[in-house]
Amino acid sequence: MSSMAKPAQQRVGLLQGTLDMLVLRTLLYGPAHGHQIGKHIQRTTNEFLQMQHGSLYPALHRLEQRGWVVSKWETAPDRNREFKYYRLTAQGKKQLVTEESQWKQMSEAVARVMWPAAEES
Amino acid sequence: MTKRDEDLDRELRSDLELEEEEQREGGISGGEAHYAALRAFGNPALIREQTRAVWSWNWLESLARDLRLSLRTLRRTPGFSIIAILVMALGIGANVALFTVVRGVLLKPLPFQDPDRLFMLYESGMNEDKTPGYNVVAGGIYAEWKKQNQSFSSVALVTNSRVGLSGSGGQLPEKLDSTEISSDLLPTLGVQPAMGRGFAQADDSPSANGTVLLSWGLWKRRFGGDRAILNQTIYLDAVPYTVIGIMPAWFDFPNPDTQLWTPIYHDKPPELMAALDNHNFRVVGRLNPGVTAAQGVADLSVTSQRIHNANLSDPFIFSAANSRPLLEHMVGNIRKPLYLLLEATFCLLLIACLNVANLLVARAASRRKELAIRTALGGGWLRLMRERLMESLLLSSAGGALGLMLAAAALAWLVHTRADMSRVESIRIDGVVAVFTVGIVVLCALFSGSIAAFSAGDKRVLSALHEASRSAGSGSTRASVRKILLTLEVGLTVVLLIGAGLLLKSYERLRSADMGCSTEGVVTMHLGIPDARYATPAQRANFFSTLLERVRALPGVDAAGFATVVPGQGYSGDWGFTIVEHPPLPQGEGAFALDRWADSKYFAAMGIPILRGRTFDDGKRLNAANEVVISQSFANQYFPGEDPIGKHLHVELNKHRTAVIVGVVGDTRFEIGEEPKPIQYYPLNAGDETVGTLVIRSSRNVEQYAMPVERIVAEMDHDLVVSDVLTMDQLLGKNTSDQSFNATLLTAFATLSLLLAAVGLFGVMSYLAAQRTTEIGIRIALGAKREQVMRKMLLDGMGPAVFGLVLGLAASVEAGRLMRDLLYEIKPLDPAVFLAVAATLLVVAAIACIVPAWRASRLDPMQALRTE
Numbered sequence A: 001m002s003s004m005a006k007p008a009q010q011r012v013g014l015l016q017g018t019l020d021m022l023v024l025r026t027l028l029y030g031p032a033h034g035h036q037i038g039k040h041i042q043r044t045t046n047e048f049l050q051m052q053h054g055s056l057y058p059a060l061h062r063l064e065q066r067g068w069v070v071s072k073w074e075t076a077p078d079r080n081r082e083f084k085y086y087r088l089t090a091q092g093k094k095q096l097v098t099e100e101s102q103w104k105q106m107s108e109a110v111a112r113v114m115w116p117a118a119e120e121s
Numbered sequence B: 001m002t003k004r005d006e007d008l009d010r011e012l013r014s015d016l017e018l019e020e021e022e023q024r025e026g027g028i029s030g031g032e033a034h035y036a037a038l039r040a041f042g043n044p045a046l047i048r049e050q051t052r053a054v055w056s057w058n059w060l061e062s063l064a065r066d067l068r069l070s071l072r073t074l075r076r077t078p079g080f081s082i083i084a085i086l087v088m089a090l091g092i093g094a095n096v097a098l099f100t101v102v103r104g105v106l107l108k109p110l111p112f113q114d115p116d117r118l119f120m121l122y123e124s125g126m127n128e129d130k131t132p133g134y135n136v137v138a139g140g141i142y143a144e145w146k147k148q149n150q151s152f153s154s155v156a157l158v159t160n161s162r163v164g165l166s167g168s169g170g171q172l173p174e175k176l177d178s179t180e181i182s183s184d185l186l187p188t189l190g191v192q193p194a195m196g197r198g199f200a201q202a203d204d205s206p207s208a209n210g211t212v213l214l215s216w217g218l219w220k221r222r223f224g225g226d227r228a229i230l231n232q233t234i235y236l237d238a239v240p241y242t243v244i245g246i247m248p249a250w251f252d253f254p255n256p257d258t259q260l261w262t263p264i265y266h267d268k269p270p271e272l273m274a275a276l277d278n279h280n281f282r283v284v285g286r287l288n289p290g291v292t293a294a295q296g297v298a299d300l301s302v303t304s305q306r307i308h309n310a311n312l313s314d315p316f317i318f319s320a321a322n323s324r325p326l327l328e329h330m331v332g333n334i335r336k337p338l339y340l341l342l343e344a345t346f347c348l349l350l351i352a353c354l355n356v357a358n359l360l361v362a363r364a365a366s367r368r369k370e371l372a373i374r375t376a377l378g379g380g381w382l383r384l385m386r387e388r389l390m391e392s393l394l395l396s397s398a399g400g401a402l403g404l405m406l407a408a409a410a411l412a413w414l415v416h417t418r419a420d421m422s423r424v425e426s427i428r429i430d431g432v433v434a435v436f437t438v439g440i441v442v443l444c445a446l447f448s449g450s451i452a453a454f455s456a457g458d459k460r461v462l463s464a465l466h467e468a469s470r471s472a473g474s475g476s477t478r479a480s481v482r483k484i485l486l487t488l489e490v491g492l493t494v495v496l497l498i499g500a501g502l503l504l505k506s507y508e509r510l511r512s513a514d515m516g517c518s519t520e521g522v523v524t525m526h527l528g529i530p531d532a533r534y535a536t537p538a539q540r541a542n543f544f545s546t547l548l549e550r551v552r553a554l555p556g557v558d559a560a561g562f563a564t565v566v567p568g569q570g571y572s573g574d575w576g577f578t579i580v581e582h583p584p585l586p587q588g589e590g591a592f593a594l595d596r597w598a599d600s601k602y603f604a605a606m607g608i609p610i611l612r613g614r615t616f617d618d619g620k621r622l623n624a625a626n627e628v629v630i631s632q633s634f635a636n637q638y639f640p641g642e643d644p645i646g647k648h649l650h651v652e653l654n655k656h657r658t659a660v661i662v663g664v665v666g667d668t669r670f671e672i673g674e675e676p677k678p679i680q681y682y683p684l685n686a687g688d689e690t691v692g693t694l695v696i697r698s699s700r701n702v703e704q705y706a707m708p709v710e711r712i713v714a715e716m717d718h719d720l721v722v723s724d725v726l727t728m729d730q731l732l733g734k735n736t737s738d739q740s741f742n743a744t745l746l747t748a749f750a751t752l753s754l755l756l757a758a759v760g761l762f763g764v765m766s767y768l769a770a771q772r773t774t775e776i777g778i779r780i781a782l783g784a785k786r787e788q789v790m791r792k793m794l795l796d797g798m799g800p801a802v803f804g805l806v807l808g809l810a811a812s813v814e815a816g817r818l819m820r821d822l823l824y825e826i827k828p829l830d831p832a833v834f835l836a837v838a839a840t841l842l843v844v845a846a847i848a849c850i851v852p853a854w855r856a857s858r859l860d861p862m863q864a865l866r867t868e
Helices: A002-011 A014-027 A034-044 A053-065 A090-114 A116-120 B003-025 B030-041 B044-056 B058-076 B078-107 B139-148 B185-189 B216-223 B270-274 B293-310 B326-366 B368-376 B381-417 B431-456 B461-469 B476-511 B537-552 B602-606 B632-638 B702-716 B728-735 B737-771 B773-781 B786-818 B831-857 B861-866
Strands: A069-075 A082-088 B118-124 B152-165 B174-181 B210-214 B233-236 B239-246 B260-263 B279-287 B320-325 B522-528 B557-563 B574-579 B591-598 B610-613 B627-631 B648-651 B657-665 B679-683 B691-698 B722-727
Touching: A014 A034, A014 A053, A014 A069, A014 A082, A014 A090, A034 A053, A034 A082, A034 B003, A053 A069, A053 A082, A053 B003, A053 B044, A082 A090, A082 B003, A090 A116, B003 B030, B003 B044, B030 B044, B058 B078, B058 B381, B078 B326, B078 B381, B078 B431, B078 B737, B118 B293, B118 B326, B139 B152, B139 B270, B139 B279, B139 B293, B152 B185, B152 B233, B152 B260, B152 B522, B174 B722, B185 B279, B210 B216, B210 B233, B279 B293, B293 B320, B320 B326, B326 B381, B326 B431, B326 B476, B326 B737, B381 B431, B476 B737, B476 B786, B476 B831, B522 B702, B522 B728, B537 B557, B537 B691, B537 B702, B557 B602, B602 B691, B627 B632, B632 B657, B632 B679, B691 B702, B702 B722, B722 B728, B728 B737, B737 B773, B737 B786, B737 B831, B773 B786, B773 B831, B773 B861, B786 B831
Parallel strands: B174 B260, B210 B239, B591 B679, B627 B657
Antiparallel strands: A069 A082, B118 B279, B118 B320, B152 B174, B152 B279, B210 B260, B233 B239, B522 B691, B522 B722, B557 B591, B557 B691, B574 B591, B574 B648, B610 B657, B627 B679, B648 B657
16 A cells, blocks of 8 residues: 555645646647657746656556547657657547636636735726 | 556656657766666656556545545544544444344244244134234134144144242252143244154143153253253153253244243143133144135134034134234234334434534535635545545444444343343344444445535635635525534434433323232232142142231231232233123123132232222132122123122133122222223132232331242242242333333433434534624624624524424424324323423523523624634
C-alpha cells in the first residue's frame, strides 16, 4: 500500500485539476509526445511552471484512460525515431471546454473574494 | 512484464534520450548531458511507478484516498465521531439483536425432517360461538383419527407432565418436567435417540414395563453422562422405568423444560386414553406428500363428525378438527411481541440514522466554504459526495462493529433471562446475521450519507463563496433540511413513546388486577405424591391431612391449605356437570366449569372470601366427602336469582358422584389478565388427587417456610420433593413476565429515542444560533430585547418538535391499532398515555432548545459582530 500512497498525496490539490487542462490545451495544437508537451508548457509559462515529468506521465496516462487522448507510436520527422504521440479526442476537446469554463468561474470567484473592491468598481 | 509496461518503458526511454540529445545540442558534453537530462527529467523509475499507479490503482487508490481523508476529518472532530458512532451502534445493535431473535425463533425451520409437513392437530367446533377453534384432543378421538385417516403418514400424542425422580446413589429426589408421548412421536418428527432406542409399540401399553428416554441435559447432570445408565432402572413417582435411550442435546420437543419422555399409554389410565370427551392431549401429525393441510383437516373432521353424531347425548364431543403448522404452534405467543419489538428497533434505527444525518448535514454546512473552494479547484461533485458517503460508511461501520458487540451481549442476557421462551436455544449469531449486519451498516451509511450529501451538494459555488464572505443570514436551506429530519425524528420518537406508554400502562393494570385472593404474605409450594405408593383414597387423604396438620403447627403459620391448582397457575382443566334440581339441557348442550380440589382451610389460607354457606366439613372423608363449593360467577351463571346452597351437582369425575353445594366463594382469576371463570371446588378429603400446591399464610416472612416444610415432607416420605417455592407475588410475576419484558424493552427503546431526539434538537438549535450569531448581534445592537431574541429562537426550535409531535400522534393511532392484542384493559387510544407522551416530549424539546436560545440571547453584540 505504501508505494501507492505516496504518489496519491502528490497529486492531490491544485495540480491535478489544472495540469490535465494544460495538457489538453497543449494538444489542441496537434499531436505531441510527452517531452514536447512538457517543454511546451514550460516554455509558454516562461518557465514559471517547472514541468515535473513525475506528474506529466501519470497525467497523460490518466487522460488516455479516460478517453480524452489517444496515443500512437510514430516516427518524429526531425529525429528519425519513434516517439509516443498523444492526440486529442473529440471527448477530450469537450472536456477541455468544460474545464476551461470551470477554471474561469473559479478564478473569477477567487478574484471576487480576494479583491472585493475591484469587483465593485 | 506486460505489454503496457514495455510500452511505458519505451516511451520514457525515448523521451529521456530526446532530452539528452537536446542537452547535448545545447552544448553540454556527453557524460554531463546524461545527468543533466536525468535532472531535468526526474527519476524514471519513480515516474514509471507513479504512472503505473494511474492504471492499476486508479479506482482502489482513490477509494483509499477518500478513506484516509474521511478518517482524518473524523479524527479531527472526535466528539462528533464518538457521538455518531455510539448512536449508530445503539441503533444497529438493537436491530441485529432483535433480528437474531426473530430469525432464531420465527424464521429458522424446526430441526425436524421435512418440518413443513408437520402440523399440530386440534379438535374444533362444539358450539359455534362458545368453543375455541383449537382445542386439545381426547384420547379416544386420537385413536379414531389414527385408525381412519388417509392424509397423515403418522399422528402422535404429546402431553406435559411432572414426575418425581427418586433419590439414588446419594442424590436427592427431584421433581422434573416430563413429557408423555406415544411411541410414534419420534418417527413422526423424524428424530432418533442419540444413544439407545426410541419407544417401540410394545413399550407403549399399560401392561408393558416402564421405559424412559432421558434428555441429554438430564443425562449429563444427573447421571454424569455415563453410558452405563442405559438399561438401568430409575424410579419415577415410585414406579420403575428402564432407561432405553438418550435424546440428542438439541432435542427439546415440546419445550426446553422437558427432561425426560415416557410412553403415554403406559402412564395414563386406559379409560382416559379411550375417552371421547376428556380433552387432554396435543396431537402432532405428519402430512402425506401431495396432501394439503385443509384436505388433512377435512379428512379428520369426517371421523370427528361421525363420532359426534353417534354420541349426541354427550355434549362434550367435538364435531370437527383443525390444524396449525407445528412451528406456528410452538411460537404462537411470542410472534406478535417479537414483530412489534422488531418494528420498534427499526424505528430506533431510523432515528439513529436521522440523527447521524443531521450531524453530517451540520458538519457539511460548517465546511461549506472549504467544499466550495475544493469544487472550484476541480474537485468533482461526485468526488465530494463520495467523501460524504465514505464518512458515513466509516461511522456506520464502526457503529456496526460496536453494535454487533452490543447485540451479542444483549442476546446473552436475553437467552439467560428468557430461557422460557420457545426455541430460545436456536438464537445464535451466525453467517446470516453477519450478512444482515453488513446490510444494515450499508443501508445506514447510504441513508444518512446521502441525506447529508444531497443537502450539501448544490453546485452554486459562487453563491457559497459569496455567502461565506458575510454570514448574516446564511444556511437557511440547510437548516430547513435539518428541521425536516428533526420533525421525522420527533415523530418516530412519539410513536415509540406511545407504544411504550401503552404497554407500561397495560402492564401496570395487569399487575394491579384483582386476583380475588391475597397476594401478600402467602407462599405456594408444589408437591405431589406418587400414585403407585399412595394407591388408595384413604392413603392420599391421610397424607394431606397429616401434612397440613404439621404445617399448621409450625410457628408463625396463620393458615395453611392445599389445592390442586391455585389462582395464577393457569386454566388447568374443566369438567361438565348437570344440576340435579334443574331440567335437563337441550341435547348437545352442556354446562362446564373449571374443576379444583381443595381442603377446607384452603379458602382461608388463600384469602378467598366465603360469600355464602360454609367450607367443606372436615368430618366427611373419602366416599362420604360429597360436598362442593362453587365460585360467585358459577352461582351467577347457573343459579341466577336462586339460592345455590343445598342444590346438587352431578359430575362424572373420577367416580360418578352427586355433590351438594355447601358454599359460595369469591371469584379468582386462573391467570392474571384473564376474566374470572366459574369454578367448582371438590374436597381433597375425597382422596382423589395426588398433586397440587401447598399454600401457607403468615404475617412473618413467608419464604422462610420452605426449609421446615421440606423437612416435614422428607420425614413423611423421603422420596418426595417440594418444588417451585414461590410467593404469590412471584407466581403472578411469572404470569406477567412476557408483558413486563415487552414493556421494559419498548420503554428502553423509547427512552433512547427521546434522548436522541433531544440531542438532535439541541444540535440543530445550537447550530442555528451559531449560524445567526451575526444577525442576533445586529438585532441586539439595534435594540432588540434579549427576551425577544430568546423567544424567537425558542419558537424556531419548537417548530419541528410540534410538527413532529402531531405527525407522531397521528402515526400512533395506527401503531396502537396494530398492538391492540398486546394491551390489557386499555384502549389503543388511551388519552392519558397520549397526553403524557405529548407533555413529556414538549418538556424535553423545550429543555433541549432553551440552552442554545438562552445562550443566543446572552450574546455580546460587539463580540458577535466581530466573529468571522
